[in-house]
Every structure is written in C-alpha cells, then in structure tokens.
Amino acid sequence: MALKMDENTFLNFYADTMQGYSKAFRRYTLRIMEEKEFASFDAQLKLPTEKSIPFLEKDSAISITTTDIKFSSFYEYLEFIKLYKYSVPFFYEIPNNKELKAILDEKGYKLFDLKEFHPDFMLGTVIGEESPIYFPDGDETYIKFVLQKSYINPDSETVNYRFPIIIYINIEKCFLEIRYDSTRYDPGFSIDSYSRLVFDCIDWLKNQLGLKLFICDHKDMISIVKENSDGSVKIYKQMMQLSSGGSAELTASEQEDYVLPFIGELRELIDENEEIFNRCKDSRNLLLQYLDDKEATASYPYIYIKWVKPVESESYTVKVIFDYFNTKYTLMQHISGQCKDLGKERMNNAIKYLCESASFTKGDEI
Numbered sequence: 001m002a003l004k005m006d007e008n009t010f011l012n013f014y015a016d017t018m019q020g021y022s023k024a025f026r027r028y029t030l031r032i033m034e035e036k037e038f039a040s041f042d043a044q045l046k047l048p049t050e051k052s053i054p055f056l057e058k059d060s061a062i063s064i065t066t067t068d069i070k071f072s073s074f075y076e077y078l079e080f081i082k083l084y085k086y087s088v089p090f091f092y093e094i095p096n097n098k099e100l101k102a103i104l105d106e107k108g109y110k111l112f113d114l115k116e117f118h119p120d121f122m123l124g125t126v127i128g129e130e131s132p133i134y135f136p137d138g139d140e141t142y143i144k145f146v147l148q149k150s151y152i153n154p155d156s157e158t159v160n161y162r163f164p165i166i167i168y169i170n171i172e173k174c175f176l177e178i179r180y181d182s183t184r185y186d187p188g189f190s191i192d193s194y195s196r197l198v199f200d201c202i203d204w205l206k207n208q209l210g211l212k213l214f215i216c217d218h219k220d221m222i223s224i225v226k227e228n229s230d231g232s233v234k235i236y237k238q239m240m241q242l243s244s245g246g247s248a249e250l251t252a253s254e255q256e257d258y259v260l261p262f263i264g265e266l267r268e269l270i271d272e273n274e275e276i277f278n279r280c281k282d283s284r285n286l287l288l289q290y291l292d293d294k295e296a297t298a299s300y301p302y303i304y305i306k307w308v309k310p311v312e313s314e315s316y317t318v319k320v321i322f323d324y325f326n327t328k329y330t331l332m333q334h335i336s337g338q339c340k341d342l343g344k345e346r347m348n349n350a351i352k353y354l355c356e357s358a359s360f361t362k363g364d365e366i
Contacts, residue, residue, distance in 0.1 A: 002122040002130040007069060010121040013148065014075045015066035017161040020184055028342040029078060030058055036114070038074045039065065073117035079164040080112070080135045080142045083342045084179040087168075087332045088198050088325070089351055091175050091214040091362040092205070100141055100171055103209050104134050109143075111136075123148040123162065127200035128208070132167075140348070143167040145201075151185040159184075167201060168348070175216075175355045176205075177332075179347065195325045202366060216330045216354075217363035218322055224359045225305060233353060236317075237304035266291055304335075307350065313338055316346050320354075330360070 018026065033039050039056045056064060065071035094100065105111075112135040124130035127145055135142040147163040166179040178201045180194075205211045225235050270277050270284065277284040302321045309315045317335040324331040334347060354360045 002124040005121045005123070007121060008067075010119060010123075011067045011069065011072070013123065013160055013162050014072065015063065016159050018062050018066050018075075020159075020161055024336075024340075025082075025342055026062060028082075030061055032078060032081070032343075033061070033065070033074060036074065036077070038071060069119075072119050073114055076112065076117055076119070076133070076144075077114050077135075079146070079162070080144060080166065081344045083334060083336065083344065083347060084166065085181045085334055085336075086194075087177040087179045087334065087347060087351070088329055089175060089177045089216050089332065089354070089360060090202075090329075090366070091216065091355075091360075092169075093174065093212040093214075095210060095212065098210075100169060100209075101136060104141075104143075107208065109134055112144075127165070127197070128204055139170060139172040141169045141171060142344075143169070149183060149186070151183075153185075165197065165201065167205065168344075168351075170348075170352070170355075173352070173355055175351065175360075177347070177351055178202075198325055198329070206366075213366040215328060215363040215366060216360040218320070218330060218360060220361070221320070221354070221359040222303060224357055225303075228357075232308055234306055234308065235303050236306045238302075305350075307346070307353075313340050315339060316341060316350075318350050328366075 018029070021029075030041065034041060037053050039061060040053045041056060041058050041061070043055065066075065094103070109131055110133045112133045117133075122130050124145070124147055126147070130145070132143050132145045134144070143166070145165045145167075147165070148160060149163045150158050150160045153159050161184060163181070163183065167176060168179060169176040178198055180197060183193075202213060205213060222235065222238070225233060228234060266287070270287065277287075301323075302319055304317055304319050306317045307315060316339040317337060319333040319335060321331040321333065323329075332350070334350070336342065339346070351360075
C-alpha cells in the first residue's frame with residue numbers, strides 16, 4: 001500500500017511532471033485548460049463573470065496551476081485524454097455477462113469526476129499498490145494508474161514525476177489497450193521493465209477484473225491496409241525479412257503506391273508486360289509462384305501506418321511492431337512528429353480502425 005504524502009509534496013509531482021513535457025504539449029495543456037474553463041488567457045475577460053473563470057498569464061499559468069489544489073482535477077483529467085507514446089492492444093471478454101462499470105464499482109475503485117475530484121495524496125510504485133481511478137465516456141472507459149518515478153537532471157538533482165498508465169477499454173467492440181509513455185532519463189529502465197509493466201497490467205485485468213484476454217492476430221493486417229480504397233489509411237514504411245536472411249525497409253513517397261522491394265517491382269514488371277509474359281504462361285506462373293513463396297515465407301517485424309488527413313499537420317503515424325514482449329504481443333508506437341493532435345482521439349481512431357477492419361482479429365487467449 002502506498003503511503004500518504006503531504007499536500008505540497010503531492011502537488012510538486014504535478015509541477016515537476018509538467019516541466020518535463022515539450023513546449024508543444026504545454027501549449028496543448030493551456031488550450032485544454034481554457035476549453036474546460038479552468039482558466040482564461042484573454043485579458044478582456046478579467047472582469048468577474050457568473051462562472052468566475054480566473055484570468056492567468058500564459059507564461060506562468062502552468063507553474064501556478066500545478067501547485068494549486070483547485071487545479072488537481074484538471075491535471076488528472078489531462079492524463080486521461082493525452083496522447084501516449086506506446087500502447088499494447090488486446091481483445092477481451094467478461095465472463096457471466098457482467099458489466100464493466102458494475103465490476104469497477106464492486107471493487108470500490110473511484111469514479112473520476114472533473115468537477116468533484118479530490119486527490120488522496122498517494123502514488124504507488126507498482127501496478128496495484130494504489131487503487132486506480134476510472135473515467136467512463138460513452139462506450140469507452142479509461143482506467144488510470146499513476147506511479148511515482150524519478151530521474152537525475154543535468155544538475156545532478158533528483159526530480160520526481162508522475163508516470164500514468166491508461167487502460168483504454170472499448171465496451172461495444174470488446175477490445176482494450178494498455179497505454180504508457182517512455183520513462184525519463186532512466187538508464188536502469190529497460191525493455192524488460194516495460195514488459196513487466198505490461199504483464200502487471202495483464203495480471204490486474206485478469207485477477208482483479210476477471211477479464212479473459214486474447215492476443216491480437218495480425219496475419220491479414222498488411223493486405224487489409226493496402227486494400228483500403230479511399231487512401232485515408234496506408235502503409236508507407238515496412239521492414240521485410242526474407243527467409244534467406246536478407247532484409248529491407250522501404251518508404252513509399254506520398255504520391256505513389258507502396259511497392260515491396262524486389263518482389264513488388266517484379267510483380268509490376270509482369271503486369272506492365274502482360275502481353276509478353278502471356279506468350280509463355282508456364283514461365284509466368286513459375287515466376288509468380290516463386291514470388292508468392294518468397295512473400296509467404298518472409299517475416300514482417302514492423303510496419304508504419306499513416307492516417308492521411310486533408311491538412312498534413314493533422315495526419316499521424318503509428319508504428320506497429322509485431323511479436324513483441326515474449327514474441328507474443330503487438331506494440332503500437334504513436335509518432336507525434338509534426339502532428340498537432342496531442343490528444344487521445346488519434347489513438348482511439350487507430351485502434352478502432354485496426355479492429356473494425358479486421359486488421360486485428362481475436363487470437364489465442366492469454
């Protein structure tokens with residue numbers, strides 16, 4: 001069980017955490033703060049109003065609000081809705097047709113309310129040491145754990161920060177994701193530490209909520225994404241390892257279709273010279289069979305999928321790494337790049353597309 005902190009110590013975790021974020025994320029934070037009417041940055045609204053929204057200078061807003069208990073609910077909310085760097089997807093079932101909310105309430109987990117939330121001033125160090133809070137939003141539920149972590153800054157000072165883990169659950173479609181960021185400047189935190197984090201979440205979902213979890217089968221993902229007809233989702237980079245031991249990574253240009261190195265080029269050559277190859281169909285079929293065999297026996301360690309938007313700064317990319325964590329699970333890396341969207345919706349849209357398009361299907365039970 002985590003120990004209770006004094007209020008100032010707890011609030012300093014918000015402050016030090018925000019200091020470690022990028023300027024782009026801090027701008028995003030201020031935008032959400034204004035949208036949710038926690039503060040105004042318009043000098044014309046300094047006069048009192050019915051809602052009594054405080055006016056703040058943008059340059060000092062984050063340092064002021066992170067150390068004010070009245071804004072703790074905002075920063076808790078921000079962790080529910082922000083973009084995370086990594087996610088691990090699963091399908092799930094609830095035995096005996098139980099409702100998820102009923103299970104969470106039965107376990108005594110706290111329902112998050114943006115207007116009424118008050119922190120308990122405790123942060124765990126491992127999953128399950130401190131009870132999570134949950135946030136229902138229509139057919140989606142977000143369960144949040146927050147761990148305390150620290151790093152050494154360039155001045156050799158220890159800086160404490162919050163490390164949230166979100167379990168996103170789509171109740172209607174019965175899939176979920178474990179979402180988390182990379183740790184900060186921690187040479188002792190390795191891939192094994194991340195896998196332990198994921199395994200702890202899996203154990204909690206199975207043992208505390210009683211869920212049955214299933215891996216995401218991705219055997220048809222590449223072909224399904226390639227066949228997307230409207231061009232809104234496409235593969236633009238792919239690592240291919242041949243059974244002979246060779247490998248290649250190809251990046252497609254924005255205006256051209258994706259073509260596999262060597263294999264794709266030979267297929268195009270055959271298509272473009274159909275009349276010549278049809279004169280000797282046995283040779284043509286033999287060559288196509290060879291290409292089919294090479295493609296079938298190749299492995300695809302990862303692909304990059306791009307969600308294309310009319311405005312390029314709204315387009316985003318997800319790297320999908322297959323057979324990760326004990327060569328069993330799928331890892332999705334959400335690339336921020338030049339995309340201005342730093343919220344959860346792009347993560348929700350990505351996993352929804354992959355599951356609803358059957359790029360991911362329910363695999364073996366864990």
